[in-house]
Amino acid sequence: MMSENVLRAARYPFLPETREFVSRNIDLSLESLEKTGSEAALKRAVERVKNALIFKEVKVTALDELNYVREMLSFPIAIILVSMIMNEYVRRMYALGESRGAYRRMLNESDETLLYIGEKMGVGGVLDDENTIRVKIPTYLKLAYSFHAPHWKLVNRAVNNGYVSMGKTEYARLIQVEVNNYVYEKTLEPVPAGAVPDSFRRAVDEIVEVWGRLETGKASRVPLREREDTPPCIGRIIRRMENGENASHFERLVVATFMIARSRSIDEIIEFFSKQPDYKYSVTKYQVEHLAGIRGGGKKYSVPSCRTMLTNGLCYPDEYCKGIKHPLRYGEKNVAGEPRVP
Numbered sequence: 336m337m338s339e340n341v342l343r344a345a346r347y348p349f350l351p352e353t354r355e356f357v358s359r360n361i362d363l364s365l366e367s368l369e370k371t372g373s374e375a376a377l378k379r380a381v382e383r384v385k386n387a388l389i390f391k392e393v394k395v396t397a398l399d400e401l402n403y404v405r406e407m408l409s410f411p412i413a414i415i416l417v418s419m420i421m422n423e424y425v426r427r428m429y430a431l432g433e434s435r436g437a438y439r440r441m442l443n444e445s446d447e448t449l450l451y452i453g454e455k456m457g458v459g460g461v462l463d464d465e466n467t468i469r470v471k472i473p474t475y476l477k478l479a480y481s482f483h484a485p486h487w488k489l490v491n492r493a494v495n496n497g498y499v500s501m502g503k504t505e506y507a508r509l510i511q512v513e514v515n516n517y518v519y520e521k522t523l524e525p526v527p528a529g530a531v532p533d534s535f536r537r538a539v540d541e542i543v544e545v546w547g548r549l550e551t552g553k554a555s556r557v558p559l560r561e562r563e564d565t566p567p568c569i570g571r572i573i574r575r576m577e578n579g580e581n582a583s584h585f586e587r588l589v590v591a592t593f594m595i596a597r598s599r600s601i602d603e604i605i606e607f608f609s610k611q612p613d614y615k616y617s618v619t620k621y622q623v624e625h626l627a628g629i630r631g632g633g634k635k636y637s638v639p640s641c642r643t644m645l646t647n648g649l650c651y652p653d654e655y656c657k658g659i660k661h662p663l664r665y666g667e668k669n670v671a672g673e674p675r676v677p
């Protein structure tokens with residue numbers, strides 16, 4: 336009978352035991368992969384990457400777990416495919432999709448399994464008498480630094496004897512960060528071009544085609560970062576966010592208010608924010624509608640002034656910024672066909 340450990344290895348293919356299983360039982364050389372009936376694993380690997388690009392989450396069903404050899408093998412193959420594409424956005428989206436899927440699955444695990452995964456991923460963590468999980472402060476700071484909600488700040492946490500206490504959900508969130516980092520690092524490893532089988536190249540073409548279709552769908556309007564009335568400070572944040580980088584709370588506010596001011600629809604703005612690692616549809620929708628004045632007291636928030644941007648270390652002026660006090664004034668003269676330099 337299939338052991339629970341094997342199912343767990345298929346459910347979390349980034350764990351060391353999965354790597355051990357694969358290296359013990361399967362010849363992972365690229366030439367061999369093409370010959371030894373890895374077609375199903377390759378197909379599943381393509382599905383993993385497509386899931387990440389389309390749904391921003393790699394789902395693993397009970398049936399996938401039962402096909403455990405295919406499932407375990409599909410993970411390193413997916414990493415090879417993403418490495419071959421050599422695109423930063425695809426790398427980040429794949430890492431995000433794998434880590435998000437793992438996070439959702441971890442929420443259904445027992446304390447024992449969750450602690451096991453945390454330990455294997457280097458997060459550590461011990462269950463105390465009050466049924467909360469404690470993590471060492473340096474580990475907590477390393478993993479939680481990119482979270483912007485106030486409850487993640489160390490000053491707002493219960494800290495005791497060098498440990499930070501948290502519930503299961505928050506602990507799973509920390510592990511998600513580590514999974515994201517692990518997967519992303521793996522996709523940076525170069526794949527020797529000559530050693531790649533043709534079936535892998537075809538798989539890469541299939542993924543690139545899907546990705547191209549997604550990008551074309553989004554490009555029906557001129558991307559804000561390319562519009563000449565987008566100031567360099569905001570274009571810079573937009574570019575980073577497009578690459579899936581985690582923006583600060585203030586940076587998100589700047590971009591959301593700017594998009595609202597440029598008449599982008601609420602749906603477009605939510606879609607843009609969906610690339611953020613901690614994206615949640617309902618939270619994003621609420622916040623964007625709040626900034627647009629659709630909720631709350633009906634107050635519409637404006638884009639912060641140049642002075643506020645400067646104070647927050649986000650002002651990166653170019654020659655067209657001379658004399659302006661507000662990012663929305665950037666490019667006004669240029670749009671009207673007049674020279675922009677004052």
Ligand code: SF4
Pocket residue numbers: 566567568569640641642644645649650651652653656659660661662665
């Ligand atoms: S001067 Fe204003 S518009 Fe220009 S980069 Fe700085 S904050 Fe942005």
